[in-house]
Amino acid sequence: MPINENVSDLFGSKVFNSGVMRKRLPKHIYASLLKTMKEDLPLEENVAEVVANAMKDWALELGATHYTHWFQPMTGITAEKHDAFINPTEDGKVIMEFSGKELIKGEPDASSFPSGGLRATFEARGYTAWDPTSYAFIKGTTLYIPTIFCSYSGEVLDKKTPLLRSMQALNTHAVRILKLFGKDDVKKVTSTIGAEQEYFLIEREMYKQRKDLILSGRTLFGAKPPKGQEMETHYFGKIRGRVAAYMADLDQELWSLGIASKTRHNEVAPAQHELAPIFANTNIATDNNQLIMEFMQRVAYRHDLACLLHEKPFDFVNGSGKHNNFSMSTNTGENLLEPGKNPVENKQFLLFLCAVIEAVYKYSEMLRITVASAGNDHRLGANEAPPAIVSVFLGEQLTAALKSIETGKPVSEAKDLVMELGVNSLPKFIIDATDRNRTSPFAFTGNKFEFRMLGSNQSISGPNITINTIVADVLKDYADILEKADNFDTALDTLLQNSVKACKNVVFNGNNYSDEWVEEAARRGLPNLKTTPEALAEFTSEKNVKLFERHNIFTPAEMDSRYEIHLEEYIKTINIEALTMLNLAKREISPAVVTYTKEVVDTLIAKKACGDAIDISAEATLVERLSKLSGDLIKAIDALETTLAGVKDCDSAQAEANYSCEKVIPAMETLRVVADALEEIVAEKYWPFPTYEDILFYV
Template structure:
């Protein structure tokens, strides 16, 4: 009996991974950096002074590029791309499918019967028209209405992959609604820029003309041998293992974390870094993660829009490079039961065009007041919009990971460190109203003035906190590995923008109504915010049952599943926030909510089909085949041994036969119940109700089938078991 598993395992000895896939770095990584990017330096070499100034204004100030300048840029971009061997161009965009998309058009243009040129003008650069009928739209338009537009985003540089010039773009419907992740992100970044710049210029530094949100993501992932991956239908179709008994050794000894990187993996990492450097992705960190076959890489901080593009691009590159090294890469948040899943920590901060990090303490009381203003307002934004932040990370795959003793819980709280917490407690004691000279001195010198000393190497990391302050940034740890960073970054920047607007209005009202000086008014407003934010500040173990009980007392939501979270998303408070900031209109926001609900239901539906198929067509036949062999053996024992001997000798085998029958019956009944529940859920047309039924009635039925199958895995002859086992998937180097 030949199985996919043994065919896959048989391939491994014939591949000399060390020899066939050795990678040598051709030159210094710094020399490779941005080799295939239409970077600022490249622009200087290819553009006229007028065109260069125009595109820099578009990047830094958001000004529109005139059409004649767009023509100049297009010609320069084409000439550069042709010099790199490019033959086609595409508007590279990020639709709501969760992956990237592109439609390639050739530069080649015939102009006589036997003559042709390479053509690319401003119209082609600025806009492209892909068929939008297959992309999610949440009911914004009919399926037969195929037209959609991509439009060039000049704030993110063009790049070349293979022979294609890729132009980062937004994606909108024919009627103007957003159909991608990038458009709302750009709007949120503009909103936080306006609000933060206004606060800086009004209270701290009139030289600030722009505030940029920065992002540094940390990408975790698993590498699985391609042959073994192909032997698992569940991995191929769902990204995770729906069945599989835990191996004798998993991650218990933590001997993988930061350990020596296997040679084959190192070759993959080397080639990946080379490709990243060429495309301007500044990756600097690589290491083993806690689980076997799990790894991580992280880049330097970048402007958020570029960082989001780079992360989406990176995920594409990783898949291509992994294939060359006979690996398949898994971004699913929980591909294996019983071992850590994968996240994508989003490290966020705000930086001014004068070179300051607004979440970094300064060297004097004035700079520390600035730090406290942005720090406390960030906490206040999370406190006001914690449910919306939870919605931004909601997905079927991330539900497996959140709170599973490896990732933060679904309760949104903030960790700031005990010493900074004590600073806020001191600030909370500030007299409400006008400060005496002594109080001003005490506050500025003994509280605010001590912040640099207190924060120096003091902010320990709390892996159980979904939103942790780590010295000069906030780390949003709850983002899932497969997620597009754009959604959580859209939400975070939007809520901070809204909060900074509110803060400035309250300070101005206090100054006007009470004649308080600027610093006194700021202290008084921050003091009230600190009191209100205490319910989300938590310094302890987020995994503990005590915290869940305490969080409930504090009135914090514990939205454990995606349908629960998305039901909260349509709160009028959140809709009003987006409409006020111009990030979504009501129709767009409802459409996105529906898309996420439909995606959730579809993913559980697919998992149910795959699990039913594997259980019926792989597990049960293998179990019955082995059971029949045992039955034949028992019959043989009866023929050759006396009645008294036979009973003792056949007892253990008879027990196994009974156990197999019991578990096979459990699987059969479980599959029937699962398919009926799936059919019932699909009969529901309301997106919220359908997602809830898949969550509460379909998904829980997976466990019964899995438990019976995993029990059979420990009973059936290893040579007959059809599914590649965890010990092979996780420990094959």
């Protein structure tokens, strides 16, 4: 694809979007489909057949030969099964056909996807159903149709269905609130997301030599390099030529799919980068983020690079997150989290602001759960990402506004401040009302909230299902109160005051990385669920189950299933990592150490033979250290094997997860310490795989 291709022509050229539909569909069909997309109305029966035929003709013109129902099972990645458009004819030829039935429904095998006990292995039938609110697109020679995924008996087996349900719940109760403010023209409220994506790029040849990266996504061994990120020169630094070429190629691919990739830059750690798209409807943003991650890795391969999306691929430097920027918009174009010039007087804004704060306060455990994973446990709270304590940053202006609500005392009206830089030729500009707090897990950043705890490789659906649902839950309570009030203004003031008083402990504008905050948060009664097993133990609490059941997001059985799936994923991840460590330690590191030790011993013997005048202290000391660490390595290998075998004695998935966290991970860490110490003294030519300085500082 030529880099200089006209971007406006390229953008969305592989998407069956509204512009394509308007040209290819009869007016009444297009109008009907648009109502379904914009107003969440049921799809009319005659629409699917016409849409399917137009979609097929468009796809064929772009070189497609197959179609697939593209869905998001509970693996966290996407799934697809390709079927050709061909249909045999009597004369031995084929015609290209695609029916409305094929568009609406597919039947993939559901037995091999995670179900958390919802389905027995022999219960194989599953259904995919077209999601008309997310555009179909072309990838390669296949038409991709976004769909939901459920079992034969109706259990939800995917991440899209509950996301759509949560958006519907938020819409229902946000519209109720806006009608009380006289906004009768608002027919729909949609949550919108901008998901910033961090990632590492390394040489593909280096990647291929690291089995731990291939099998687990992160380096399980690796001594601290002489240089890491301490010079602070990589962040926003000059982008290397081959990385810039990769980024340009990636943008081209994403733009053709209608994904508005907007910003690209170097991140803090060496070899780390970030991509940020423009905001989109949460459903579409979630689909887009899955494609962004896929194409990051596809395009990297073309450039002889490997894209790493693990939360912590390297120790000693920052890991990668995904910043989930959340807001709410109406069909009339209003951002409900826009403070306006005087937030203190903007009661509608203050209500939605308080609703988000109260939601975070009431359901902080659930928010923590949505970002819990074995990989993210290495990152959260490590002076590079927010801690496991969920708090809200508002900044001075909004904190003062809430203080005014709580106390009833007025605050001075906010005035624009002009930045004076002391150089006449430089332009003056207005300073933002608040600074940014990069340490906060849930920070207000002007007209949106930024949830910063997500791991870089996870689907954003889980966190946004929860954010939508908890905000909808609070808005429902607010609407129930205000709709019954005799005096709306008085009831609103009382409601806001009560909310601020009840939830102010969750607001914190300081340094979330500090030890002092951990102590202060405990005094405030804020949960600190440090590990994934601790967090998951809260998943099926009565409060959480009732929340999702109340808004028709999950049934209790579906909550139980997701709890089991998350536990199983954690246990399997730790098991794979431990087995990979054992494999590398026994088959690569230990033999390399033995070979190098033999060379040093041979040198020692040869020097001894030359007589007492020859100094052998260096070789003798090195042999002693190698022998000691070699023995420690074997002990650590044996200890990890013994500890890993103990998992089978656990009597529940939660117990297995707890054991993996409390016993297996420490045994893995002990093995790593020994191996990393050996890496620092074994000659480079003997070490069996590339080191951190080899990987992170490529040209």
